Amino acid sequence: MELKIEEFQLEGGFELELPAMYPARQKFARTKIEAQAIPALMHTESQRKQLATKIKPGMKIAVGVGSRGITNLQAIVKATITELKALGAEPFIVPAMGSHGAGKAEGQAKILAGYGITEAEVGAPVRASMETVYLGKAFGDVEVYFDRLAYEEAEGIIVIARIKPHTDFKGEIESGIMKMLGIGLGKHKGASYLHKGGMGDFAELIPAVGRHIIEHTPFLFGVGIIENSFHETAHIEIVLKDQLPGREKELLAEAKRLMPKLLCKEIDVLIVDEIGKNISGSGMDSNIIGRSSCNQSLVFDAPPINKIVVLNLTKETKGNASGIGLADYTTVRTVESIDFAALYANSTTAVEINGAKLPVMLATDQKAIVTAIRTAGRRKINDVKVVRIKNTLELDQILISENLVNEAAGHAQMEVGETAVSWTFDENGNLIK
Structure with missing residues (x-):
């Protein structure tokens, strides 16, 4: 597309000595986790949260990864995949980004590839699809949709999410694990449906839909990430499903404290x-x-x-x-x-x-x-x-x-x-x- 803007009459004109x-x-505040420390940190988290009791050899695990520009995202995804494979699981990655990538599977896979999230780089295949399954209703009559591949072809589901204040609503739960479950893995159809009523009730809707998905899918845990004011990794934590939504509320409070x-x-x-x-x-x-x-x-x-x-x-x-x-x-x-x-x-x-x-x-x-x-x-x-x-x-x-x-x-x-x-x-x- 080529645009041409005709010059208009601007009082004072377009020439101006700009200010020095x-x-x-x-x-x-600057609490920082270096990239090279992430594999050991994830291993420690895996042991601390006793993942070996939840993940059995041969289990197919869907790993939801979103479209945000998260610092060290590739390193965090790779370390997560490494831990899952060490436990004998067979992980695969699914885009968890709602309607991003023009609402198309190839567009979402391309976004992940742009972050270095490919099988060659992180050790697990990327399986992108916009197909969903219907999981019933939550929060009254709100229909819930969920990624078909994750639901039908995985015995366990996890999501990797940055926890941070949302730009358009405020609540105890904003952007993070619960939102990625409902909107990210809801794909274009689910994200569209949840947004139909606007964001006026998102502070209650997002946790309600997240809880519904946890109850109706083999969700295991989320990897919660907090960044500091310098867009650096400040905290990484495995949050088990029985810790939600309580632990995410605490992590959001910390993310707000660290925000620039x-x-x-x-x-x-x-x-x-x-x-x-x-x-x-x-x-x-x-x-x-x-x-x-x-x-x-x-x-x-x-x-x-x-x-x-x-x-x-x-x-x-x-x-x-x-x-x-x-x-x-x-x-x-x-x-x-x-x-x-x-x-x-x-x-x-x-x-x-x-x-x-x-x-x-x-x-x-x-x-x-x-x-x-x-x-x-x-x-x-x-x-x-x-x-x-x-x-x-x-x-x-x-x-x-x-x-x-x-x-x-x-x-x-x-x-x-x-x-x-x-x-x-x-x-x-x-x-x-």
């Missing part, structure tokens, strides 16, 4: 270099930017942000621009890179489509940034407070405009560099990273 930007380091944030009091223009499904289910995390694509009444611990500019999609998102609608401005280049089939399959499954709507499009990064600054709600351009981030997962190193330096320097969790960083655009007016 200074590197700032945001300091957060933007520490500035207020931001007039936030420039986001990239968004994607590997970054967040909503492309850029609502908990960070304070905007939800489907629930405007949620309260987030985030600074007020007047205008958001999105400059790119991540390579890993494969054109799924979910969350682009949370931005105010973007570029023609970004829109041209969107796979609308993937975006629309994802957003219509979730029922709420605001995240798929397109922001105001500008021809270049430079024009998008200038337009955002000129419309940021300040009478004086020099008063506009600008912050630039890579994405909403990596917030330890950010750039702040000169008028935020004093505030940042006085913050106990921030350090500011002494040398400004230049705005560098290529011949097409796009920022050079």
Whole structure:
């Protein structure tokens, strides 16, 4: 798709001396598990949770793996597979990602391959299918669907899931093991059905559906992952089915404690270099930017942000621009890179489509940034407070405009560099990273 945007009349014009930007380091708690420590950790967890009493030689085990960009995902999956095979099991991997990958089996297998989740890399075949079985009703009259391969061809089921705050609802259980059971392994059909009523009751619906699936399938355990504020592995734990949902509630509380944030009091223009499904289910995390694509009444611990500019999609998102609608401005280049089939399959499954709507499009990064600054709600351009981030997962190193330096320097969790960083655009007016 090729778009052409005619230049419009912008008060003040598209030429503007952009504010000096200074590197700032945001300091957060840093508990970290190194990749090389994961195999031994998983072995210890396997013994601690006495998996040998639950997994018998020859058992076929379906391992659900999702589409999120989890640090060390390949290492965690491989270590899990290794432990299962050491116990004599015959594991196979099933995508647990609802409607992602344009709602197609080949698309979901491709996403996993992009994370290095292949038989050659982790030691178990990937079996992708969108076929489901009907498991009855939960939470009153809510129909529950589940991955057919996992249900019919496995004697045990596990899921590997990052536990974190959800972007569009709040509860004791949000994103994690229970959600992956109901929505991830519900495939396109199950995810679509659970979203039909919107997310207003998800805080109760997700645990109820998860419990129903645990009771009606050979589910064994989940591998719960928590990441720190630096998008690093902070905690890995095997959570047995009889520990759910209680233990997941505790792990979610810890994930919230470790979550990063933007520490500035207020931001007039936030420039986001990239968004994607590997970054967040909503492309850029609502908990960070304070905007939800489907629930405007949620309260987030985030600074007020007047205008958001999105400059790119991540390579890993494969054109799924979910969350682009949370931005105010973007570029023609970004829109041209969107796979609308993937975006629309994802957003219509979730029922709420605001995240798929397109922001105001500008021809270049430079024009998008200038337009955002000129419309940021300040009478004086020099008063506009600008912050630039890579994405909403990596917030330890950010750039702040000169008028935020004093505030940042006085913050106990921030350090500011002494040398400004230049705005560098290529011949097409796009920022050079």
